[in-house]
Amino acid sequence: MQPLDRTDRFRRTALQPEEALKLILERVSSLSTECVPLAEAWGRRLGEALVSPHPFPPFRRSGMDGYAVLASDLLQAAPDTPVTLAVVESVPSGVEPKLPVESGQATRIMTGGMVPEGADAVVMLEMTATETRDGQLFVQIGKSVKSGLNIADVGCEIKEGAMLLPPGHLIGSGESALLASCGYAQVSVIRRPRVAILSTGSELLEVDQPLAPAKIRNSNAPMLAAMVRECGAEPIMLGKVPDDANAAQTLVRQGLHDCDLLLTSGGVSVGDYDVMVDVLAAPDVELLFNKIAMRPGSPTTAAILNHKLIVALSGNPGACFVGFHLFVVPALKAMQLEAQPAMLSFQAYLGTEFPKINAYRRYIRARTELREGTVWVTPTGDDKSSLMTTIIGADCLIEIPPLKKSLEMGQMVTAWKL
Ligand SMILES: Nc1nc2c(c(=O)[nH]1)N[C@H]1C(S)=C(S)[C@@H](COP(=O)(O)OP(=O)(O)OC[C@H]3O[C@@H](n4cnc5c(N)ncnc54)[C@H](O)[C@@H]3O)O[C@H]1N2
């Protein structure tokens, strides 16, 4: 493979991050579905819309331990003039009542129990007293109650046939409860995107190798694998390749066979050994972009080869992290049917001054904090793209517009939730 002429490496048109993301999202489509047991569905995205096969609760359910009564029997009830009702039955949870409640009667009932026919209120145990006369249990109630008190009607939480969750919805704890209640023992989910990860760089060592002069250990691959997993996807580790365009090209093309998306790190800038520039200059590669008007990650590159998306992230760990969040997370969300794949922004107070003046928009790794009810965002440290320590603890990116003035502490800024 012939390295590109130097001047071709320098001639690049910088897109705005939004334009670059649009080009990526236009080229990803949702993946097929598979069925998994509910216990394994956490963190997955639904493959189809789910509707409720029955109302919930499926029966009139008591919300208290107490007595099921007719509210109309208690109209005159007061502390000095309690109403006495004959207790006809005791209903534990999970047992269908045998007898209806008629005027002058009550049924003892437990929380979660099925309210007998006729009863339209449950009076909590603490508001009652009992006595037994001639072997018959009576309950005394010294307070009138509203019809419906402490009863959850059939379908009051979910109507039969109601839309439970849309396709693409992320299954978390609440969703697990809902699906279990509705009998979804098997759940149709989008299959996990398979994301191949290739690191480029002749300076890279494996994690278990001792340091050697001019070498560093490959830290981008484990970071990318972790982020891929955080997105519900499956990393496929292709290992590392030295800065040799032919070797990189072979691994990229092999790696593409068995993945939905291929990520590389390093080798995208203008250096003599920036091999991804050469790999993605092949005639059958459709380049989407190779420069973005942002820092870090300005040389982030995306391309299509064999109908698959390749995102070539910058080798600098901070830039690799930011590029992943801006462009790869939305792509993985879109593959998993997420309707709103782009990052979400919020407004917050800036926790420190930011004196740097920028030609490009900057995305600063930062942490969100609540201070007396207001939201503050503070950089995790130096935002240099070569740093990895400032990735730790970052839960948002502060957006610094390309202004020719520094930002003051306490100023309102836009931040993007990671
Ligand atoms: N003359 C110019 N030089 C540079 C420019 C520029 O516009 N003109 N851009 C700078 C910017 S901005 C960035 S970002 C980097 C992009 O570098 P590459 O994506 O080409 O990455 P490399 O050159 O391969 O490596 C950069 C840096 O990152 C380290 N690295 C690479 N891979 C890994 C890994 N897997 N784990 C840990 N660290 C890794 C590598 O050793 C380098 O230190 O280019 C600037 N230069």
Ligand code: MOO
């Ligand atoms: O755009 Mo580079 O990632 O700043 O350092």
Ligand SMILES: [Mg+2]
């Ligand atoms: Mg480089």
